[in-house]
């Protein structure tokens with residue numbers, strides 16, 4: 001990998017905002033975390049939020065690619081009394097993933113391999129999450145994950161079958177298709193070609209197109225010149241989304257996490273070994289992970305069920321147009 005600009009001190013990127021209620025655990029002090037690449041890592045910092053009263057059973061929320069542990073910020077409609085993640089009856093836990101940039105140890109704090117950031121795997125991320133659960137005294141979990149969080153739920157099902165009671169996987173495949181790897185390849189190439197933030201902006205523009213749909217943008221961004229004379233609204237929208245991500249996210253985390261998603265390639269036989277009930281939700285207009293692709297993985301799971309969220313807004317419908325999703329999560333995620 002070409003050296004990326006903006007070398008900085010270990011820790012979250014300067015732009016990362018402190019979040020209310022965020023807690024930090026220092027894990028792997030006595031026995032190191034052994035990454036799948038063979039590197040041991042000690043003293044791993046994990047940032048997390050909890051909601052509700054500590055209990056042996058938790059609902060573990062697994063966030064998407066650029067997400068954080070602050071579920072109340074990015075999924076407010078799902079968290080609260082009477083909602084799917086109800087702190088008056090559930091113990092809800094969400095941790096920023098290993099390799100992320102919202103408080104948990106990111107690539108700059110992990111050992112380099114061959115002069116590069118370590119090739120993290122989703123199973124590494126699950127093992128780091130498992131250590132947090134042990135730290136919190138949690139013995140059984142229901143998983144709720146969307147997008148990268150949904151792929152990470154598949155990794156948890158395979159890596160920690162003794163802990164997982166059930167899972168809700170939203171808008172996620174068990175393996176990345178060539179299409180998904182290709183989109184990430186272009187995004188990473190943009191970051192490497194223009195390190196220091198400019199490439200990350202382009203990566204976000206590419207990703208944003210894959211997170212929505214032609215109909216979604218026809219409905220919301222069909223104007224011209226609303227923000228800048230003579231310029232299509234979709235152009236200024238994508239530019240703005242790129243700026244916003246570059247302000248809050250770290251390019252090395254983007255490379256690490258998209259790489260971890262791409263290299264997660266469990267076999268059909270592994271997926272057929274999953275013993276717990278799993279609700280898999282596809283999104284009707286998802287261009288990144290088609291509903292047919294998502295459904296095919298549900299059908300490999302012995303106790304998989306499939307439902308489809310009808311929305312014109314594409315992959316990000318789980319954030320912007322969830323429809324009946326809260327009800328589905330409520331009925332499925334509790335023991």
Ligand SMILES: CC(=O)SCCNC(=O)CCNC(=O)[C@H](O)C(C)(C)COP(=O)(O)OP(=O)(O)OC[C@H]1O[C@@H](n2cnc3c(N)ncnc32)[C@H](O)[C@@H]1OP(=O)(O)O
Nearest residue numbers: 063064065066067068074227233234236237240316319320
């Ligand atoms: C599951 C997870 O972990 S996700 C967590 C990490 N990700 C995030 O926190 C971001 C999640 N949010 C999103 O991705 C989006 O907000 C969505 C998909 C939920 C909703 O998308 P949208 O309805 O397009 O709203 P979005 O917030 O992206 O855009 C609105 C912003 O774009 C601006 N905007 C809208 N149209 C234009 C335009 N044509 N040109 C320039 N700017 C524009 C608005 O002024 C607004 O600005 P603001 O953010 O400063 O208030």
Ligand SMILES: N[C@@H](CCO)C(=O)O
Nearest residue numbers: 064065066067147148
């Ligand atoms: N838009 C969300 C979901 C992408 O999968 C994110 O940025 O994390």
